[in-house]
């Protein structure tokens with residue numbers, strides 16, 4: 001068992017936190033016991049930052065860390081990389097862009113690569129969030145690439161979801177409109193030093209008016225130039241405004257329920273993989289007499 005390790009992680013020892021996360025990430029021996037040994041949940045804010053590749057998410061997060069560290073907050077950052085092979089550069093980039101914080105005891109930054117299995121990464125992120133909840137962080141930021149179709153459905157994990165766009169991203173918005181509106185609590189137009197920022201701002205403001213979106217209030221839109229630290233204080237303020245609102249019990253309940261839902265799903269699907277299923281189908285296809293519906297029963301028994 002890893003009792004001592006967990007004990008040290010809970011005090012905020014970054015090396016122990018890192019080792020606990022590795023255990024969870026790799027599903028190493030004893031990781032489930034570790035999760036069972038976690039103390040009761042406490043209040044801790046989770047902020048999701050998502051958007052297309054290269055939009056400047058890491059640069060923004062770096063600026064956000066600075067704001068909060070100046071306010072004596074303790075911050076953990078998880079960068080999720082859905083396509084590690086393709087994104088090696090980004091991983092390295094995260095390290096470089098957020099490297100200022102390696103000596104700071106109040107900041108913990110970790111990149112996670114995909115496990116390969118569908119849904120596996122989402123579950124791992126959830127489990128890691130549970131671990132971090134036991135650690136002395138005021139805020140946890142999760143950075144993920146992609147909007148909507150990404151494997152890690154950030155809006156189901158975060159108390160506040162920040163969607164980062166760039167002036168050139170006008171077309172993306174057209175195609176992702178509905179989904180974007182659903183998940184964004186705040187829009188950031190980063191790289192506002194480039195042409196098109198004002199037009200995008202106008203479009204977003206129109207689209208996010210309560211008449212068009214299902215939300216009661218207009219979604220905040222913040223212009224930033226992350227590489228020059230511009231607009232980040234405003235962004236942090238908008239996030240804090242949302243965090244300081246009275247708790248929306250229905251939203252909170254749905255957040256926890258969807259976290260539980262995903263962990264339950266992971267357990268129920270434990271012995272099944274899509275690859276194995278394809279193999280099995282290929283075997284079946286060789287012979288005749290395949291009762292498809294009954295065959296499905298062999299994986300998940302029906303009611304009778």
Ligand SMILES: Nc1nc2c(ncn2[C@@H]2O[C@H](COP(=O)(O)OP(=O)(O)OP(=O)(O)O)[C@@H](O)[C@H]2O)c(=O)[nH]1
Nearest residue numbers: 053054055056057058059090145190191225226227
């Ligand atoms: N011109 C300009 N460049 C920026 C701005 N913000 C970030 N960049 C640059 O954009 C590039 C990508 O920035 P990142 O912060 O790595 O973007 P990201 O969204 O985290 O990228 P991935 O994690 O790979 O999806 C870097 O070269 C940054 O220096 C900005 O406001 N203006």
Ligand SMILES: [Mg+2]
Nearest residue numbers: 057058090094
């Ligand atoms: Mg990044």
